Structure formats: structure tokens, C-alpha cells
Ligand SMILES: Nc1ncnc2c1ncn2[C@@H]1O[C@H](COP(=O)(O)OP(=O)(O)OP(=O)(O)O)[C@@H](O)[C@H]1O
């Protein structure tokens with residue numbers, strides 16, 4: 296019964312959770328904002344704390360590393376999104392086919408998602424991408440090619456590969472449930488209507504998946520904007536793999552300047568919002584159908 | 585053209601033979617209805633004809649050509665599904681245009697055919713809506729529209745009206761019959777509603793467990809059911825099937841008398857007590873107990889009858905309408 300009474304009771308019951316979540320979000324946000332306007336060096340007693348005005352913001356943005364780091368962030372996020380969506384759709388369609396050992400194969404596909412980012416980055420770095428002993432190096436040599444020093448010669452590509460491997464299961468899982476919810480009679484109807492497998496994919500399956508793709512894009516973007524462990528473990532931010540998150544970490548670490556780092560954090564929030572609004576515009580309209 | 589022949593067609597799912605060898609010819613322009621109890625293989629048979637399932641053995645001919653291995657799109661048949669199977673992200677116009685787009689029909693020809701289909705099916709005002717914004721009956725018409733524009737050799741309908749309410753069902757039934765009169769295209773129609781079967785069909789095929797029990801016009805099946813199954817299946821309310829002495833008097837193992845062929849008389853051969861009396865206004869269905877013939881004998885009396893629960897009645901079957909069946913259930917001529 297959605298009466299006036301029951302609704303206000305519901306609000307009252309929900310209040311603790313809402314307040315907790317709000318505090319959870321607001322406290323760090325406010326603190327970041329507060330520190331970004333301060334000179335704050337908790338580990339350096341020689342520097343006097345005090346009000347900084349916009350100087351932290353100016354210093355952060357005028358650093359020569361700022362714009363390249365934004366660019367790297369966008370390249371990595373974009374690259375991972377494209378790879379996980381394309382391969383995710385392909386894998387989902389494949390896994391939907393009846394086959395022997397379906398349950399086990401599905402679990403195997405999901406497995407990478409359970410591996411911690413640090414661990415997976417280490418495994419990739421030492422077991423796959425190592426130029427002398429890595430699996431990929433052996434593969435290259437098998438075909439008579441010169442092994443690639445992945446992390447120094449193609450560092451961004453390497454990181455995109457590692458992160459895509461981690462996020463592919465997530466995309467596949469969501470897209471698989473979407474594929475399974477497609478009405479079989481629709482496919483049969485399109486088959487009778489003379490649609491080839493390719494146009495069936497394009498006209499029936501892809502539009503059906505658009506909503507799930509939107510969700511995958513939005514959720515992954517949120518998480519991908521803040522990837523850190525994979526970069527820390529592999530390149531340490533060298534060779535142009537410094538993302539905005541990583542730049543903030545370096546700034547705080549090298550100068551113990553929490554104020555400067557906080558200013559970078561505020562820029563990261565702005566970037567995330569721009570990306571989110573942009574994505575909502577192009578794919579978000581799929582959601583309100 | 586749209587003559588469809590099935591020769592020794594069989595279908596197995598794994599070890600289960602759903603359709604044992606089956607022969608059937610559907611003539612060009614015929615309205616053919618498949619009826620039978622649930623699970624008897626009506627949908628399977630229709631899907632075999634459509635090409636959505638592969639036949640296990642046998643030959644399916646369309647207009648004299650072997651189409652057994654032809655892919656569905658090439659058979660020139662259009663199907664209307666029970667769930668309509670409209671494409672939810674396309675407007676009604678795009679839905680109807682889809683088969684033509686796939687076939688590469690030129691734009692202006694597409695527009696012309698959409699127009700005429702929309703007019704014929706009263707869809708002109710809805711062409712720019714999505715299927716989700718339509719009522720059940722309108723969706724049904726869109727599905728039919730999508731089938732019409734292909735100008736198929738035959739239409740296949742799988743219980744197209746079962747999702748509609750009773751009033752709409754009567755309306756759509758008439759529209760489909762009307763459409764058949766106009767197009768004169770072969771139609772194969774699956775239903776388990778025998779009113780639909782009786783009113784729409786030129787030819788009814790009664791199926792049981794994949795076997796054809798009888799093929800004939802509605803009235804042939806009504807007048808001369810070939811066996812007990814068809815006798816019990818066709819006609820509403822069901823035929824009364826009576827065994828024992830009453831049957832032996834007619835030299836049969838079982839006799840069947842339809843409710844409408846039993847009269848309430850002052851002094852008839854059968855006596856019983858009235859149980860439930862269903863008053864429909866035009867008719868009254870009396871369920872008579874304790875006749876010693878069968879558990880319940882159903883009687884259809886015309887008009888309003890002044891009989892109540894517990895009254896004793898005397899019944900007389902009309903001799904010329906008694907169907908006789910032998911011990912194996914076959915009709916005795
Ligand atoms: N894909 C399949 N695999 C295995 N058995 C199947 C398959 N499809 C249908 N069957 C079986 O074939 C038989 C006929 O099914 P079918 O769908 O043709 O029945 P139907 O006459 O259309 O019934 P209804 O009136 O309930 O729609 C059923 O016993 C069903 O279990």
C-alpha cells in the first residue's frame with residue numbers, strides 16, 4: 296500500500312542507509328576540495344602549512360606531464376572499452392551456442408575477473424611479456440621473429456591488453472545474459488524474412504544488446520578511469536603510460552605535497568564527469584527505451 | 585501458387601519420434617487447419633514446413649519442387665508466430681518493411697506495399713509507433729502485415745490468436761478469413777481451438793501424437809468422424825460416447841450421440857437426473873446423471889428449458905444421428 300503513511304515510514308527506514316552513503320561520499324570529497332586549496336605537507340615539518348588559493352591548481356595543470364597523462368588515460372580507457380565490447384559480444388554469442396562442457400567453459404571465461412589486478416599484472420609481466428622467458432617471446436621466436444620487449448616497446452598497448460583481459464569476463468557475462476534473453480522466435484522470424492546471419496546480427500541481435508552494451512560501457516568507464524595497480528606493477532608510469540591517477544600518486548609521493556595531489560584529484564573528478572556526460576549523450580539514450 | 589505436399593515426412597528429436605511417417609497434400613489456395621491436443625506435434629509440423637526444423641526423412645514439396653533442404657527464406661512462405669515476434673526496436677513501418685529490405689525490393693515499391701498492407705489491416709495511424717506501444721490485436725495485425733508484404737506462396741500461422749481476449753479473437757478470426765477470401769493464398773493454421781478450426785477451415789487435419797487421424801472439411805468431420813478420437817475431439821460440447829448394452833443394441837462396441845441430437849421427451853429410452861443446467865439463453869446444456877449409460881450425458885436443448893437441478897428427465901437420441909464404432913474405435917459405416 297503506497298499510502299502517505301507507509302511512504303513516510305519507508306523514508307524514515309531508509310534514512311540511515313542514505314545518510315551513511317552520503318557521508319561516505321561527501322567526507323572524502325569535501326576533504327579533497329579543502330586540501331586542494333591548502334599548502335599541506337604532513338611529512339615535511341620545514342614547510343609551513345597555510346592557505347594556497349588556486350596555486351595548487353595552476354601548478355598541476357601547467358606541469359608538462361598533465362595533458363599527456365589525460366591523453367593516456369583516455370587512450371587506455373577507450374582501448375579497453377573497444378576491445379572488451381567487441382570481444383565480449385563475440386564471446387557471448389559463442390558461449391550461447393549449445394556445446395559440450397558449457398558450464399565449465401563459462402566458469403573458465405569468468406575466471407580472470409577473480410584474479411587481483413596486482414597479481415594479474417605480475418603474471419602478465421613475468422610470464423607472458425618478459426622479453427627472454429615470456430610465453431609471447433617463445434611464440435615470437437617459434438615463428439622466427441625477434442621477441443618484443445612489450446613493456447618498453449609497446450607499453451600502452453601492453454597495459455590495454457592486461458586490463459582488457461581482466462575486464463573481458465565482466466563484459467562477456469553481462470552481454471551473455473542479454474544474448475540469452477533474446478526471444479528465439481524473433482531470430483526465427485528474421486530468418487524467414489530472409490535475413491542472412493550477418494544482417495540478423497546487425498538488425499536484430501545488436502539492437503537487442505545495445506542496452507547491455509551501454510551498461511558495460513558506463514560501469515567499466517568508472518572503474519577504468521582509476522586503474523592503478525596494473526601501471527604501478529608493470530611500467531611504473533614510464534614510457535608514456537602515466538595516467539592522471541598515476542600522475543597524482545607521483546606528485547604526492549615525490550614532493551609530499553598533499554595539496555597539489557588533491558588539486559589533481561579535483562581535475563580527475565572533472566575529467567570523469569566530462570567522460571560520463573559524453574558517454575551518456577552517445578550511448579545513454581539507449582537506456583530510456 | 586502454393587501447393588504443399590508432404591511425403592513420408594518424419595521428425596525425431598533424439599530418440600523420440602515426434603512425427604511418424606506422414607503424408608499430406610495441401611492444395612493451392614486452401615485454408616488448412618491443424619488441430620489436436622497439446623503436444624501432438626502441430627507446431628513441429630508447421631516448423632518443418634517452414635524450414636525452421638530439419639526433417640529427419642521424407643520429402644516436402646512446394647509447388648511440385650522438392651524443398652526439403654531449402655532454407656526457410658527461400659521457400660517463399662511467411663509465418664505468423666504465436667508471440668508475434670515483432671522486432672521491438674523498429675517502428676511498425678520498419679517491421680513491415682524488413683522482409684522487403686532483406687529481399688532488396690526498391691524503396692518506392694516498399695512504400696507502396698506498406699501503404700496497401702497498412703490500409704488493409706487498419707494500421708495507417710500506427711506506422712510510426714514501436715510494437716511496445718500497440719495493443720495485442722494491433723501487434724497481431726503488424727505481424728500479419730509483415731507476412732503479407734512478402735507476397736508469399738503460403739501463410740503459416742501458429743496459434744496466432746491464443747494471446748488475445750475472447751472478443752478480439754472473434755474479430756481477428758473474421759479478419760483472417762476475410763484476408764484469405766481476398767488473397768486466395770494458401771494458409772496453414774495451427775490451433776487447438778476447435779471453434780476456430782470449424783469456422784475458418786476449408787480442410788481440417790486432426791492430429792494425435794504426430795499421426796493424422798482424419799482429414800476432411802469441417803462438416804465431414806462433424807458428420808462422419810472416422811474414429812472415437814475425432815468423434816470426441818470435434819464438436820462442442822463433446823459427443824456423448826456410450827458403451828455397454830445401449831451400444832450392443834446397435835451392434836457396436838461404442839455409440840456416439842452429439843448433445844444436439846438428443847431430445848428431451850416425455851417417454852424416451854433413457855432416464856436420468858438433471859445435474860448442472862447451463863443456461864446460455866439460446867440453448868441450455870443439461871448434464872444428466874444416473875442414466876446408466878455414461879457418467880454424464882450432455883444434452884443440448886434449444887431455447888430456455890424449465891428444468892432444474894434434480895429433476896428427472898427422459899431422453900431420446902435421434903436414430904439417424906447415432907455414430908457407431910467397433911471395438912478398435914473405428915467407425916462402422
Ligand atoms: N526441440 C525439441 N526437442 C525435443 N522435443 C521437442 C522439441 N520440440 C518439441 N518437442 C516435442 O515434440 C512434441 C510436439 O511438440 P509441438 O510443439 O509440436 O506440440 P504442439 O502440438 O504444437 O502443442 P501445443 O498445442 O501445446 O503448442 C512434444 O511432445 C514436445 O515435447
Ligand SMILES: [Mg+2]
Nearest residue numbers: 626627628742
Ligand atoms: Mg504449438
